[in-house]
Amino acid sequence: MSELIRKQAQLLPPVNEAEDLEEFIRFEDEPRSGRLSFAEILKIAWRSIRANMLRSILTALGVIIGVAAVVALVSVGNGVRQNVTNRFSSFGTNLLTISSGQGGGGGPPGLVRGGGAQTVTLADAEGIAALADKRISGIAPALQSNSQQIKAGSNNTTATLIGTWPDYETVQNAPLQAGSYFSSDDLDKRRRVAVIGTDVLTELFPDTTASALIGQSIKIANISYDVVGVLKEQATAGFSNPNSNIIIPINTYLQRIERSEYQGEPTVRSIAVHVTDARDVTAVETDLTTLMANLHEKTNSADYDFNVRNQAAQLESVTAVFSTLTLFLGAIAGISLLVGGIGIMNIMLVSVTERTREIGVRKALGAKPRDILSQFLLEAILLSCVGGLIGISIGVIIAYFSTKALSVPLVVSLPSIVLAFAFSAAVGIFFGFYPAQRAAKLDPVDSLRYE
Amino acid sequence: MTSPVLSLKNIKKVYVMGESEFWALKGVSFDLYEGEMVALMGPSGSGKSTMMNIIGILDNATEGDYILRGENVSDLDEFDRAEIRNAYIGFIFQSFHLLPRLNLLENVEVPLTYAGYAPRVRRDRALDMLEKVGLADKRRNLPSQISGGQKQRVAVARALAMNPALLLADEPTGNLDTQTGNEIMGLFHKLNDEGVTVLIVTHEAEIAEQTKRSIRLRDGLLETDQVHKQVRPQLQGAQRQEAGLAS
Numbered sequence: 001m002s003e004l005i006r007k008q009a010q011l012l013p014p015v016n017e018a019e020d021l022e023e024f025i026r027f028e029d030e031p032r033s034g035r036l037s038f039a040e041i042l043k044i045a046w047r048s049i050r051a052n053m054l055r056s057i058l059t060a061l062g063v064i065i066g067v068a069a070v071v072a073l074v075s076v077g078n079g080v081r082q083n084v085t086n087r088f089s090s091f092g093t094n095l096l097t098i099s100s101g102q103g104g105g106g107g108p109p110g111l112v113r114g115g116g117a118q119t120v121t122l123a124d125a126e127g128i129a130a131l132a133d134k135r136i137s138g139i140a141p142a143l144q145s146n147s148q149q150i151k152a153g154s155n156n157t158t159a160t161l162i163g164t165w166p167d168y169e170t171v172q173n174a175p176l177q178a179g180s181y182f183s184s185d186d187l188d189k190r191r192r193v194a195v196i197g198t199d200v201l202t203e204l205f206p207d208t209t210a211s212a213l214i215g216q217s218i219k220i221a222n223i224s225y226d227v228v229g230v231l232k233e234q235a236t237a238g239f240s241n242p243n244s245n246i247i248i249p250i251n252t253y254l255q256r257i258e259r260s261e262y263q264g265e266p267t268v269r270s271i272a273v274h275v276t277d278a279r280d281v282t283a284v285e286t287d288l289t290t291l292m293a294n295l296h297e298k299t300n301s302a303d304y305d306f307n308v309r310n311q312a313a314q315l316e317s318v319t320a321v322f323s324t325l326t327l328f329l330g331a332i333a334g335i336s337l338l339v340g341g342i343g344i345m346n347i348m349l350v351s352v353t354e355r356t357r358e359i360g361v362r363k364a365l366g367a368k369p370r371d372i373l374s375q376f377l378l379e380a381i382l383l384s385c386v387g388g389l390i391g392i393s394i395g396v397i398i399a400y401f402s403t404k405a406l407s408v409p410l411v412v413s414l415p416s417i418v419l420a421f422a423f424s425a426a427v428g429i430f431f432g433f434y435p436a437q438r439a440a441k442l443d444p445v446d447s448l449r450y451e
Numbered sequence: 452m453t454s455p456v457l458s459l460k461n462i463k464k465v466y467v468m469g470e471s472e473f474w475a476l477k478g479v480s481f482d483l484y485e486g487e488m489v490a491l492m493g494p495s496g497s498g499k500s501t502m503m504n505i506i507g508i509l510d511n512a513t514e515g516d517y518i519l520r521g522e523n524v525s526d527l528d529e530f531d532r533a534e535i536r537n538a539y540i541g542f543i544f545q546s547f548h549l550l551p552r553l554n555l556l557e558n559v560e561v562p563l564t565y566a567g568y569a570p571r572v573r574r575d576r577a578l579d580m581l582e583k584v585g586l587a588d589k590r591r592n593l594p595s596q597i598s599g600g601q602k603q604r605v606a607v608a609r610a611l612a613m614n615p616a617l618l619l620a621d622e623p624t625g626n627l628d629t630q631t632g633n634e635i636m637g638l639f640h641k642l643n644d645e646g647v648t649v650l651i652v653t654h655e656a657e658i659a660e661q662t663k664r665s666i667r668l669r670d671g672l673l674e675t676d677q678v679h680k681q682v683r684p685q686l687q688g689a690q691r692q693e694a695g696l697a698s
Contacts (some may be wrong), residue, residue, distance in 0.1 A: 034566065036567065358550060361548045362550075365536075365542065
């Protein structure tokens with residue numbers, strides 16, 4: 001056919017006037033690519049989107065919501081995970097935690113709890129302390145209350161009570177800004193002394209500095225305690241706030257807070273053991289497991305009613321849970337993106353039927369099937385990509401505000417944005433192709449006659 | 452000029468609907484020569500529309516050869532048909548078929564766009580064509596803002612844009628009042644005088660009488676092929692040959 005086209009180009013039309021002839025020659029000499037340029041296809045597609053602006057926006061809305069949901073959920077999920085990771089890292093990798101539960105299995109403590117009875121006791125902690133060598137730099141069994149009413153004069157607030165040993169400072173990396181931790185003597189004598197978090201300080205004594213507070217008294221469950229130390233401000237993490245903690249001797253805790261349940265050997269929530277050198281962690285972990293087995297008189301590891309975990313393993317399992325959760329949320333959001341794609345396909349099919357005549361005219365004027373295909377395909381892709389970009393902006397805005405509300409860091413995950421955008425473009429191609437192909441295959445004769 | 456612009460040889464077209472076959476064209480032959488102005492006539496069911504679609508390369512014939520400017524174009528795929536239509540055939544429709552969202556200039560540019568001309572070339576050429584039909588001053592208007600007669604003029608400008616071998620008009624005055632219709636016929640005459648080959652598909656005898664030659668189909672066959680009186684001198688040879696073929 002190119003032969004015929006070339007001939008046509010060479011052929012001079014029979015014209016009467018000389019100036020017309022010149023004009024024709026000029027036109028015929030102009031280069032022609034023989035194909036519709038991409039810019040032209042883009043222009044045609046954009047025009048038809050603009051012509052039905054409301055419909056286009058409603059069509060793109062499905063993709064906008066889908067992409068926004070993916071970006072927002074993944075960003076918030078990553079933010080929470082990042083936050084938890086930061087928390088764990090701040091403890092260092094030298095920490096071993098002994099908690100109740102069936103040996104080996106079980107989720108990370110703090111996330112999956114309850115179920116089994118508390119089996120780790122204060123006596124276990126004492127047993128470990130008695131046998132501890134210099135590889136161990138601190139042991140802190142801990143009990144923790146729900147929110148408690150705290151009073152000082154006319155001010156009151158709520159705080160979480162933690163009953164523990166003085167080693168808590170080293171073990172949980174909770175240094176003081178003023179005063180000191182309670183002593184072993186305080187512990188043995190069950191003195192009513194307390195180390196308070198900064199939030200407790202500002203709530204109860206808004207006008208007092210930390211150092212001036214030492215020796216003041218506060219009331220916990222209507223019993224007064226002397227403040228001996230104030231914690232440094234710590235980073236808030238997830239759903240717990242270490243700044244509203246009050247730390248008291250564990251023996252005091254057992255007597256005053258848990259007195260009604262005090263029967264038999266007192267159990268603790270966990271025993272944290274701090275290892276001096278990170279290289280010894282694995283060895284100490286093994287030794288602690290053996291020691292605990294002896295203390296509990298268990299010979300078969302399947303019968304163990306305790307867990308010894310190191311930070312790295314805990315961090316790993318927490319991260320795994322959050323990754324799965326994030327992926328799951330992202331997948332749910334992805335489904336809405338898919339639904340958005342079906343919306344695009346639906347509208348494109350309507351649009352092709354509506355514009356059958358236009359397609360016929362374009363074909364009569366020389367549009368090739370691929371020109372019509374590109375026109376409609378690009379329209380669908382344009383809809384989904386513009387929808388994707390709007391969705392990304394909305395998603396980032398949502399992520400910004402929700403991470404702020406949850407006070408976790410904003411981790412805008414670039415891969416999730418790129419993925420969401422690529423996915424929305426793919427949705428446009430996938431769901432736009434069938435309608436576009438239908439348009440391209442329309443018979444020019446039939447479509448010209450279509451009313 | 453002795454070789455015809457287009458030559459149809461024993462064109463047949465069958466439509467198959469399930470078991471039954473319908474022969475819309477049962478073997479039609481005729482030639483069109485450079486500078487002719489021909490009316491293609493026939494009652495409905497005569498195969499007139501089918502013939503037009505084949506001449507316009509919108510459709511392939513089932514049998515027979517269609518020679519356009521010396522090349523056989525009777526069996527092409529849709530891609531090549533589109534290319535040939537674009538370069539050789541200027542369509543004019545009864546209901547104008549301008550694209551409603553494009554302004555007049557852009558409407559005239561459409562075939563040039565599909566040919567792949569640069570934007571500036573397209574614009575210049577389209578403006579020239581609009582000037583030719585006297586509507587250059589309305590180039591920024593949308594089709595909805597002009598009258599039927601003006602729309603058909605724009606359609607003529609669009610059909611001429613690629614400097615086609617054949618201007619193929621399907622009932623071009625069908626949707627117009629008599630006076631406007633006559634104006635459009637006047638425009639065809641003017642273009643024909645400049646050498647443009649025109650084929651008008653019509654069922655109106657009045658329109659056919661204004662052309663130089665009428666081809667009449669009936670039941671899928673050529674009924675008459677008749678040269679009218681006022682014959683332009685330079686075409687006599689060709690037309691005589693054509694008349695001989697028909698009688």
